[in-house]
Amino acid sequence: METTAAEPPTSTPPAPTTPTAPPPAPTPAAAGAGNLPSPSAGTWLSGASGVGAATGEFGSWRGRPLEIGGQWVDTNQDMVHLWGLKEEWNHWDGPIDVAIGAIGPGETWQQAATGAYDGRWRQSLTNLREVRGSRSGALFIRFAHESNGNWYPWSVDAGEVDAFRAAWQRFRALQQEIYPESQLVFNVNRESVGSGVDWRRTFPGARYVDVMSVDYYNQWPAVTSAGQWAGTLDDVDQYGAPxxxxxxxxxxxxxxxxxxxxxxxxxxxxxGSAAFMEAMYGYLGEHAGNGPGEILYEILFNVAGYDGTFAVFGNGVRMPETAEAYRRFW
Structure with a gap:
């Protein structure tokens, strides 16, 4: 989901850099290696983003403190300055998923693959380490999130697959060099939109990723019963991808x-749909954990704006039955 933090109007994007040599390849490691949180069997890290998440109000409302937060710093300026992360989550010590974007308007994955933006990426990772490195909770870096959609500058089309994979591997090398304790997240939208390519072709390889991720909203069409939920679980998109x-x-x-x-x-x-909330809760409990194919964490999108379309907490909630179902189960 597109969310952009406010930024000082005088800010300008850092200039692309021309590296003298590509960063070294990361040391081979087991897929998902790193300091993953270890929820016990049948549990997962449950969190939220947006209204009341960082302040604790959301957790108080639902009757269970958040175990993970979510934030976006996804413009070229914000991925370096980290304004939203610093302002909203300054007092948060727990795990957090942070979407940092990747490339901006007028930039390309072909340029990224040759190292044109390594300087900015390096500074982003360095600043993330400075802001979060001493915290006890893991930092999950969502790089180029929802790249299988057509609404971000970092969207990947059929002609950019190889360049994207090469650029991702460059970023992974930088992440392993600068902030290896962080977790790198490969995130897609529920289905591809306007990309012209099966997103599985863009997957850079398990050694370059710590966590798979999906953004999953109850829409087009909305699930309103347990039967409909069950009927959607094995859906594939127009390319045969999940x-x-x-x-x-x-x-x-x-x-x-x-x-x-x-x-x-x-x-x-x-x-809205109370049935969707109930089914999601049951599914999470069935598949929770930190192993392959287990659900490590989920973050409810409660961000202000969007005419209240997705909110379950705050002023003017438009789907009260859905919100109450979430509150009851969580």
Whole structure:
């Protein structure tokens, strides 16, 4: 979901750099190696983003403190300055999923693959380490999130697959050099939109990723019953790639990685659905854990704006039955 933090109007993007040599390849490691949180069997890290998440109000409302947060710093300026992360989550010590973007308007994956933006990426990772490195909770870096959609500058089309994979591997090398304790998250939208390519072709390889992730909203069409939920789990998109949640989980399992749901919620424009909340809670409990194909964390998207379409907490909630179902189960 596109969310952009406010930025000082005088800021200008850092200039692309021309590296003298590509960064070294990361040392081969087991898929998903790193300091993953270790939820016990049948549990997962449950969190939220947006209204009340960082302040604790959301957790108080639902009757359970958040175990993970979510934030976006996804413009070329914000990925370096980290304004939203510093301002909203300054006092948060727990795990957090942070979407940092990748490339901006007018930039290309072909340029990224040759190292044109290594300087900015390096500075982003260095600043993330300075802001989060001493915290006890893991930092999950969502690089180039929802790249299988057509609404971000870092969207990947059929002619950019090889360049994207090469650029991702460059970023991975930088992440392993600068902030190896962080976790690198490969995140896709539930289904591809306008990309012209099966997103599985863009997957850079399990050694370059720590966590698979999907953003999963109850929309187009909305699930309103247990039967409809069950009927969507194995859906695939127009390319045969995962669309249903079970298909995403099975893909994560096939590449030896845990799965996260970095953004999810109901959709008030499509009526909301208490049944969706109940089914999601049951599914999470059935598949929770930090092993391959297990669900490590989920973050409910409660961000202000969007005419209240996705919110379950705050002023003017438009799907109260859905919100109450979430509160009851969580």
């Amino acid at each position: 669309k249903g949640l079970e298909q995403h989980r099975l893909f994560a399992e096939s590449v030896g990685l845990p799965l996260a749901i970095s953004e999810w919620s109901g959709n008030a424009d499509q009526g």
